[in-house]
Amino acid sequence: MAVFTEVSAEQAQALLDHLQLGSLSSLRGIGAGIENxxxxxxxxxADGHLHRYVLTLFERLTAEQLPFxxxxxxxLAQRGVLVPSPHADSSGEILFEVAGKPAAIVxxxxxxxxxxxxxxxxxxxxxxxxxxxLAGKDYPLHQPxxxxxxxWREVVPQLLPFLAADQAELLHSELAYQEQLAASARYGDLPTGPIHADLFRDNVMFEPGEGPGRERLTGFFDFYFAGVDTWLFDIAVCLNDWCIDLTSGRLIEERAAVFVSAYESVRPLSGAEHxxxxxxxxxxxxxFWVSRLFDLHLPREASLLKAHDPSHFERVLRERIAKPWHALHDEALK
Structure with a gap:
């Protein structure tokens, strides 16, 4: 979400006119993030009310990939999931061009x-x-x-010159572990479907609810890393951000248990998933260790850009290897 491409007020207004969304009041670049x-x-x-949108110009994804x-x-929005829905023009099109880049407004x-x-x-x-x-089960498009x-296989060799010996060893061994896992029959038993794949704290919104400390979730956004993968991977991404101590990378088990229990109140996990x-x-x-290393050592230029610290997810990975965590007690998994 850095600003790689400058957009003028005139260019923004042209899209608003096409979508019949009103007259531009303000246009402000968002400095967080690193992809678009x-x-x-x-x-x-026309009713005099102020309406707020997000305009995204896609820097890496192509016009062929973006419909997914x-x-x-x-x-998802049509099925009641709290996500921002793209605005369509009179013909139903939701992908446009702004400043020479594919663009959408939500x-x-x-x-x-x-x-x-x-x-x-x-x-x-x-x-x-x-x-x-569950809402994505009948989604007809497919994108890995x-x-x-x-x-990971493609990028890891490019990163090795930048790493210390112990980091390179960890990267090699974990990649080999994940390759072996992905080839296994038990991995093939995991349910799959569209996943967000990047549902960190800064991709979820809350607003004040009834009573102090009772904020209400208002939506998930930034789906531009989404793809078809195991649902369990999506859960793991969330647990590694929402349920950890950010300083040490340690999983806060009580919070993780609440997260998994809430998930299972809607869709129980299979035995293979547990x-x-x-x-x-x-x-x-x-x-995320690999992607942060990539963004740090092989960055693109942007007028507003701050790469995330790769060492955070190196710590998280070492913690997960040293201290495996099950949502159920070990005896329940036998």
Missing amino acids: TNYFVDCTQ YLRLMQH DRLHGGHQMAPDAFHCQQVGAMLARMH NLRGLAW RLLPALLRAAALR
Whole structure:
């Protein structure tokens, strides 16, 4: 969500006119994130009310790939999942061109991020994630997880010159472990479908609810890493962000248990999912360690860009290897 491509007020207004969304009041670049160009777009409509949107220009994804992501958001929103739906023109088109880049405009969610979540926040995210997975079961388009195993294989050799010996050894051994896991019959038993694949704290919004500390989830956003993969990987990505101590990478087991319980209140996990959760927690840590190393050492230029610290997910991966965690007690998995 860095600003790689500058958008003028005139270019933004042209898209608003095409979509009949009103007159531009303000246009502000969003500096967080590292993949696409994003702007907050406020405009005044004929009723005199201010309406707020997010304009995204896609820097890596192609016009051929983008319908998967945009139509997925539309599909989920139509089924009651709290996600921003892309705005369509009179012909139903939701993908446009701005400043020479593929672009879309979606509603801006209410509220703000919760960067210090407690069990109550984790409970809401877990339940909504399960609803999202079930709602996507009949989604007809297919796109693999573009930051999955195939990408790890491609990128890891490019990263090795930048790593210390112990880091290179860990990267090699964990990649080999995940390759062996992915080839196994037990991994093949895991249920799959469209996943968010990047549902961190800064991709979820909450607004004040009834009573102090009772914030209400208002939506998931930034689906541009989504793809078809195991649902368990999506759960693991969430656990590794929502349910950890950020300093040490340690999993906060009480919070993780609440998250998984809330998820299972909507969609119970299979026996295979329970057994492989520790392995997928490692996979999720590896994915973000690799991507953060990539963004740090092989970056693109942007007018607003701050790479995330790779060492965080190195710590998380080492923690998950040293201290595997099951949502159920070991005896229940036998």
